[in-house]
Amino acid sequence: xxxxxxxxxxxxxxxxxxxxxxxxxxxxxxxxxxxxxxxxxxxxxxxxxxxxxxxxxxxxxxxxxxxxxxxxxxxxxxxxxxxxxxxxxxxxxxxxxxxxxxxxxxxxxxxxxxxxxxxxxxxxxxxxxxxxxxxxxxxxxxxxxxxx
Numbered sequence: 001x002x003x004x005x006x007x008x009x010x011x012x013x014x015x016x017x018x019x020x021x022x023x024x025x026x027x028x029x030x031x032x033x034x035x036x037x038x039x040x041x042x043x044x045x046x047x048x049x050x051x052x053x054x055x056x057x058x059x060x061x062x063x064x065x066x067x068x069x070x071x072x073x074x075x076x077x078x079x080x081x082x083x084x085x086x087x088x089x090x091x092x093x094x095x096x097x098x099x100x101x102x103x104x105x106x107x108x109x110x111x112x113x114x115x116x117x118x119x120x121x122x123x124x125x126x127x128x129x130x131x132x133x134x135x136x137x138x139x140x141x142x143x144x145x146x147x148x
Contacts, residue, residue: 078113
C-alpha cells in the first residue's frame, strides 16, 4: 500500500503561470480534439458572429498547465511515483469566453487530499483558476487524481 499522503499540503499554492492565447494554438487544439465549429478556425466568421477574435474551445484551458516547466510538481511534492496515479475526474466552471489575443494567468493549488476504502485509495484534488488580462475569472477547474 502507498504511504499516506501528507495532508499538510492541502491549500499549498503554486506559482501563477501566464499564457498567451494565439490563433495558431486555438486552431491546433481544435484540430487535435476534432472540433468542427468555424468559430474555432475562422476569425472572420467569429467576428461576424459577434466575437472579438477566434474563440477557444471550452477545454482549451487544459493545455495551459502543460506550458509550465513541471506540470506535475504537486505530484512530486507529495512523493508520488509518476507511474502510480490515474486521472479520476475533471470538472470545469466557465464564466467568460477565451479568445485569441487573451493573456491567461492560471493560479493553482492543492484543494484537498482524502482517502476511501480505509485508506486503500487516496485522492488529490488540484484546483486551477484562470484569469484574463482584465483580471476577470474566465474559468475554474478541479482535477482529481487517484493514487494506486
